[in-house]
Amino acid sequence: MYLLYSALLAAGLVFSLPYWIYQMLRHGKYRAGFKQRLGAVPTALETRSTHPTIWFHAVSVGEVLAISGLVEHLRKRWPDRRVVVSTTTDTGQKLARTRFGEGNVFYFPIDLGFAIQPHLDALHPELIVIAETEFWPNFLRLAKRNGAQIAVVNARISDRSLPGYVRFRRWLPRILSDVDLFLAQTWEDRKRLIEIGAPEARVEVTGNLKFDINVPPEPPVAASLRENFLTSGASPILVCGSTADEEEERMLLQAFQNILASYPHAVMILAPRHPERFPVVAALLESLGIRFWRRSLWNGEPISGGVILLDSIGELAAIYGLADIAFVGGSLVPKGGHNIIEPARHGVAIVIGNHYENFRDIIWLFQTQDAVRIVGPAELPLVLMDLISNEAERKALGVQAAEVVHSQTGATAKTFTALEKLLPAPRTAAGMSATSS
Numbered sequence: 445m446y447l448l449y450s451a452l453l454a455a456g457l458v459f460s461l462p463y464w465i466y467q468m469l470r471h472g473k474y475r476a477g478f479k480q481r482l483g484a485v486p487t488a489l490e491t492r493s494t495h496p497t498i499w500f501h502a503v504s505v506g507e508v509l510a511i512s513g514l515v516e517h518l519r520k521r522w523p524d525r526r527v528v529v530s531t532t533t534d535t536g537q538k539l540a541r542t543r544f545g546e547g548n549v550f551y552f553p554i555d556l557g558f559a560i561q562p563h564l565d566a567l568h569p570e571l572i573v574i575a576e577t578e579f580w581p582n583f584l585r586l587a588k589r590n591g592a593q594i595a596v597v598n599a600r601i602s603d604r605s606l607p608g609y610v611r612f613r614r615w616l617p618r619i620l621s622d623v624d625l626f627l628a629q630t631w632e633d634r635k636r637l638i639e640i641g642a643p644e645a646r647v648e649v650t651g652n653l654k655f656d657i658n659v660p661p662e663p664p665v666a667a668s669l670r671e672n673f674l675t676s677g678a679s680p681i682l683v684c685g686s687t688a689d690e691e692e693e694r695m696l697l698q699a700f701q702n703i704l705a706s707y708p709h710a711v712m713i714l715a716p717r718h719p720e721r722f723p724v725v726a727a728l729l730e731s732l733g734i735r736f737w738r739r740s741l742w743n744g745e746p747i748s749g750g751v752i753l754l755d756s757i758g759e760l761a762a763i764y765g766l767a768d769i770a771f772v773g774g775s776l777v778p779k780g781g782h783n784i785i786e787p788a789r790h791g792v793a794i795v796i797g798n799h800y801e802n803f804r805d806i807i808w809l810f811q812t813q814d815a816v817r818i819v820g821p822a823e824l825p826l827v828l829m830d831l832i833s834n835e836a837e838r839k840a841l842g843v844q845a846a847e848v849v850h851s852q853t854g855a856t857a858k859t860f861t862a863l864e865k866l867l868p869a870p871r872t873a874a875g876m877s878a879t880s881s
Contacts, residue, residue, distance in 0.1 A: 445615055449581055450556060457554070476534050477551030483559035485566045488547035495526045498867075499569040499592075501552055502529060504536035505758070506783060507575040510598055510653040512543055513856040514573070514863075521860075522867060528567060535719075535757050555580040564590045571866055573597055575653075577605070584622040593866040595625040597859050598653045601636035603801040604780050609640040617641035624866060627859050630805045648862055651855030652806070654785050659761070666762045668744065669713075669752075673766070676748040678711045680768040680832050683792075685760045686717040686782040687773035692797075693725055695776055697732055699825040700751070707832065708749050713763055715754035717774065717782070722755040729753065765790040768838065769831055775799045776821055781807070784816060788845035793831055793838045795819060809852070815844035 468478075480486060498518060502508045508531060519527055529544050530552040531537045540549040553559035560583050569592045576598050587594055601609060609616065620626075620640070626647040628634040638644050673681060682700065687693050693714065700712045716725050722738075729736045735750035739759075742752070754760060764770050770787035774780060775797030783803055784794050788810070795817045800807045810816040819827045831838045 445618065446581060446585060453555060477537065480551040481554050481559065483553055483562045485562050486547075486550050489528065489550060489563070489566050495524055496570040497567045498522070498525050498527045499567055499572045500527065500529045500575070501572070501578060502531055502536060502540065502575045503552075503578060504531065504533040505539050506654065507531075507598075508536050508539045508543065509657045511573070511575050513656050513658070514597070514653065514859055515544065517856065517860045518863070521864075525570070525867075539758060553583075555582045557582055557586060560586050564592075571595065571863070573863065576600060579616075579619060581619045584619060588622040593625075594623045595627065595863055595866060596623055597627045597650075597863070598855075599626050599628045599637060600630070600633045600805075601640065602780065603804055606636055606640075609636075613640055625862065627862055629855075632805060650858035650862055651852065653855045653859060654783060655849055655852040656854070656856040657785070657789075659765075659789055660758075662762045662765070663759050665739065665756075665759060666766060669747070669763075670766055672744070672747055673711065676709070676746040678709050678748040680707060681711050681713070681766055682769050682771065682828070683713045683715070683760075683764050683767035683787070684771040685715045685754075685764065685773060685787070687714065687725075688717045688779045688782075689774075689777040690724060690728060692773055692776040692779075693728055694732075695821050695824060696771065696773075697729070697734060697751070699828055701732070701734065702825050703828060703832065704749060706829070711747055711750065711752065713752045713754055713766070715760045715763070719755070719757065722753065726753055726755075761786045764792055767792045769793050769795060769828060771795045771828075773797075776824070784810065784845075785849060788815070788849045791842040791846035793817075793841040794845055795824075795827060795831070797821070797824075810845065810848055813844050813848050815841065815848045817841065 500511050500515060502511050515527055527544070528548045528550070529540045530550050531540050532552050537549060537551060553563055564586060569587065571593045572587050574596045577596065577600060584594060620642045624646065626637050626642050627650040628637060628647060629652045631649055634647050634649050637647050684696050687696065703710050714725065716722060726738065729751060737747060737750065737752050739752060739754045739756050754763060764787040767787065770792045772782050772784045772787065772794060774782045776799065778799045780802030781796060781800035784796060784806065787794050798818055798820050807816065817827055
């Protein structure tokens with residue numbers, strides 16, 4: 445099985461090589477960390493240490509944020525362990541380096557033995573913690589052969605991914621048997637993990653780590669924009685984050701044009717999900733004749749009656765705090781939606797489209813507490829106008845959203861307690877095992 449999988453993966457990489465080269469040359473994607481993905485271990489990791497290693501893998505920004513509290517807990521509890529973090533995306537890599545130190549962060553290798561083994565040889569991980577559902581067969585097999593304990597935290601099986609897993613149900617039990625502990629977000633995720641082959645005795649429910657993410661420090665641009673809006677009289681403020689498709693952005697911008705007719709000082713902050721789409725969205729704004737400012741070029745001039753294109757990375761979470769209404773994208777089109785926890789933390793009224801399959805449990809939770817509005821394309825302009833004109837309803841929606849987040853905290857502590865079972869007790873300065881607290 446592993447030989448066939450490796451052969452197919454290698455063949456796929458060879459045949460898709462022109463695509464990867466195009467992405468590197470055209471958009472600069474995958475260029476960073478290219479050698480690390482192919483097995484080159486960064487010098488900082490090659491430095492041999494007597495300290496055992498805990499290896500976290502977090503695909504992108506959301507996962508890096510989710511594991512941050514857990515990393516902090518483990519570093520305090522096991523100060524004699526070195527904690528390293530791998531990511532897949534460039535944006536995740538940048539955030540991880542800021543959070544955990546450049547010398548402790550690297551790109552995750554492709555799932556072939558020649559790329560994986562050098563990292564295992566350099567790190568000798570005692571524990572590997574994988575965020576969400578990154579089930580790479582060769583990596584799991586080689587890590588287990590290397591002597592590592594393996595845990596999957598914040599695990600979830602989305603509606604979209606479940607059919608694909610079920611198709612490979614014949615082989616998944618062998619792959620998943622290398623994982624020592626699965627910590628699922630919900631009971632439904634636990635059920636689905638067992639359904640696709642995870643050993644039932646190894647699957648626990650500890651909640652969603654993303655509810656425990658601390659609000660990041662406010663970047664200077666947020667304070668500058670807040671002051672600018674007050675000075676220019678800009679209102680209302682809509683923040684549309686993680687948009688994923690030109691069709692979705694067109695619908696949002698057309699709804700915004702209707703808002704401008706009644707509220708000429710309204711401002712939309714539009715944040716596409718992927719950086720390579722910034723020029724596409726700028727061209728769309730130009731074609732619609734909407735006045736707009738690019739965040740990267742804005743030098744403080746007054747903003748009112750137009751759109752700010754948030755062509756930056758890592759600022760959206762704080763920018764949501766400026767909103768009267770937040771729209772979370774990837775949901776007006778069939779992309780599965782995105783996480784609504786970030787605007788909810790700020791107590792902002794949230795609107796999403798009706799495609800939210802990837803976050804069904806979170807959305808359901810907010811729905812039961814009347815803490816989110818779900819719309820189709822036809823209802824979008826009407827719901828936005830209704831919330832703008834009805835301040836009491838808008839504020840109540842935001843208050844409910846913040847209360848939902850507060851009610852769900854605690855997953856980090858539960859996850860940490862579960863992971864303790866996979867590590868020996870910390871050692872005191874004298875070298876004796878300390879009793880577990």
